[in-house]
Amino acid sequence: MELVSVERILRARDLLAGVVRRTPMEHAREFEKPHGGPVHLKCENLQRTGSFKIRGAYTRIHALSEAERARGVVAASAGNHAQGVALAAALLGAKATLFMPERAPLPKLAATRGYGAEVHLHGAVLEEALAAATDFAERTGAVFIHPFDHADVIAGQGTVGLEILEQVPDVATVLVATGGGGLVGGIASAVKARRPGVRLVGVQAESAAAYPLSLAAGEPVRVESMQTMADGIAVGKPGPLTFAHVTSLVDDVVTVTEESLSRAVLSCLERRKLVVEPAGAAAVAALLEHPGEFEPPIVAVLSGGNVDPLLLLQIIQHGMTAAGRYLYVRLSVPDRPGSLAGVLTRVSELGANVVDIEHSRISGRLAIGEVEIALKLETRGPEHCRDVTAELQRAGYSIVV
Known part of the structure; x- marks a missing residue:
């Protein structure tokens, strides 16, 4: 299976100029001692729509023909991809229909509708919303915008990797929150093409980790049960294209506990003054849970900041308990x-x-x-x-x- 090339990612970067933010890189000194060197945070939580998803969504929808855009686009998401697709469609003049799980966080639901999308709540988990979105595409002719398993989406997400290399040229390890694998696959494609010695590490929630099982099996394997506060990376099964990228380019996939996720959210809020959702803080959770295991300089990607205030309150209390x-x-x-x-x-x-x-x-x-x-x-x-x-x-x- 052909992987996304760095040339394709470079074209996506040119396309996204003026559309997305070049997000800041924060020097996180509080992590230096446990890891023996510099640690930086790539703040995609400060991106438009509150996550990296606008990069891939805009790249994908821009590649459609005028006739395809006229039919509209449809997607399924727990929230961040929905917002990215909604804004990208609005910018490119396409009607967007989004299917979200019935218990999608209210701020993500409100923001998606605020960008002009039509939203349907369907199913208890993302896979059920995906099935409804696919059926809608078949019935209406709307173009399905996959949240991760498409070359254009991976290329758009890969522009984060180009920015990392520009902002921290001597980076040795990049930690990336991983659900379906579009972000880590895109970043790996960009980074490995320029700096093959950089170690790429995907991070999954321990109770929703499809990649360790899939990598052991040599093919995408479904995780039947997922119970995690990190809804943004709760993906039951990798896609074939993202799995190929992770298999070929990602050096390791580690898991983190719910306690580490809550401590990571609290750490970002307390020490960095950054609001980060649990999925977005997974890379920081890896820093907390695996001290000394990653070669510095380290870049941890904060992939999203869209968190329900009520959940944030619970996470803060949970994180404070976990931190003693x-x-x-x-x-x-x-x-x-x-x-x-x-x-x-x-x-x-x-x-x-x-x-x-x-x-x-x-x-x-x-x-x-x-x-x-x-x-x-x-x-x-x-x-x-x-x-x-x-x-x-x-x-x-x-x-x-």
């Missing part, structure tokens, strides 16, 4: 006036902040004359958690963490 910033404890104390005040005074002296508290006299674990106090505490990190726990125990409290 929350401590949950239960204490048994005598049931007499001043017991609760004594616990809270000691917690305050230890520098922990009470987020939530529950005071109960009803528990099978309690003796007569005891009450149970459940505390959720905000701390400064894992070491502070250990100090608080140890000091409460030394103060004579019976404590369960």
Whole structure:
């Protein structure tokens, strides 16, 4: 199967001039010590529509004939590809119809409609929306714009790789969030053509990782069950073209846990002041979960920033818990006036902040004359958690963490 050439990606770059942003490259000093050298973040979360998807969508739709554009375009997406197709179609004068899963994030749904597209909610997962979009194309003659498995789409996404080489000429490792494989395949095509020694690493959510299984089998294999907060990379089966690119050009595919994804979102927000969705933060999650495994200088691609504020709130709480910033404890104390005040005074002296508290006299674990106090505490990190726990125990409290 013929791979996308760097010449094709260069033509896509010329086409996209004035359409997409040359996104910034952030120097992330907080990751230097664990990895022994410079780490940079390629901020595609700051791209138009909030992700890299506009690059491939515009390249693909621009390549259609006037007659094809007149029939309209149709696509399926969890959100980012939908926005890219909607904006690209609007810029090129084509009607766009998008099929999205029924539980697609509301901001992505609203943004897609805001670009003028007609949106249909269909199915619980992306594959069901894809099937509906394909059926719509067959019935109406609209041109189906695949989210990743098309040469024009891969060429458009590959322009990210050209920018990486220009912004960090001595890059040694590039980490890329990977769902279907269009972005990592395009970046690999561009980078390997210019700098074959650069290591390309795809990053997938551990609970939605089709590529490790597919690479082991030597062909695309479907993952039947996917449960991840990173909906943007929750793709059940690679396409034949993207699989060929990953097999030929990508050096490794690693997986990351949900805890690492939430910590990565929190790290981008807290340390870089960047809003990044879980899928977009997968490369940063790899930096957190695999310290010292990647040769610097490293570029981690932040592939998208379209996150529902309610989900972001949950992720921040989850990330703070994973990072040891929350401590949950239960204490048994005598049931007499001043017991609760004594616990809270000691917690305050230890520098922990009470987020939530529950005071109960009803528990099978309690003796007569005891009450149970459940505390959720905000701390400064894992070491502070250990100090608080140890000091409460030394103060004579019976404590369960």
